[in-house]
Amino acid sequence: NDGTMKFRGERLRFAHFLQMKDPTDVISVEVIRDGKPLYTKVELSVNQSLVPNHLFSRKYCEKPNYVLFGGCLFTHLTLPLLLEWSPNDWVNMAPRHLTQLVFN
Incomplete structure (x- = not known):
């Protein structure tokens, strides 16, 4: 619930995995809700930065x-x-x- 995923024995931010994808990719996601797995597909898109440089x-x-x-x-x-x-x-x-x- 902290926005991380286990990968090769360590915890990485979920955003790291998203940055390795193309902005228009569709990914399969497994989410645990009430102790049960929920499988869904999510279409990625470009996010506008909340803090402009x-x-x-x-x-x-x-x-x-x-x-x-x-x-x-x-x-x-x-x-x-x-x-x-x-x-x-x-x-x-x-x-x-x-x-x-x-x-x-």
């Missing part, structure tokens, strides 16, 4: 979209924001719930 795109030159509500500023999560925690080790230094959005 504006450093290497035209978006870096654009003004960010934001909403000011009750004195709080809300904006999109971006890689430059995560780099503020540590340019060299942001994966470990930034809040875990934010870094997970990059890799999902």
Whole structure:
């Protein structure tokens, strides 16, 4: 239930297996629900990143979209924001719930 699969004696993230497939592939999946196996087919598609990397795109030159509500500023999560925690080790230094959005 943690998003990993057993492979060659170790646990790997399920996303690793998906990245080895073509975006239009159809894969067979076995899911355990209520202790019983459920078999289904899933068509893969390209996923848009939840956290855009504006450093290497035209978006870096654009003004960010934001909403000011009750004195709080809300904006999109971006890689430059995560780099503020540590340019060299942001994966470990930034809040875990934010870094997970990059890799999902």
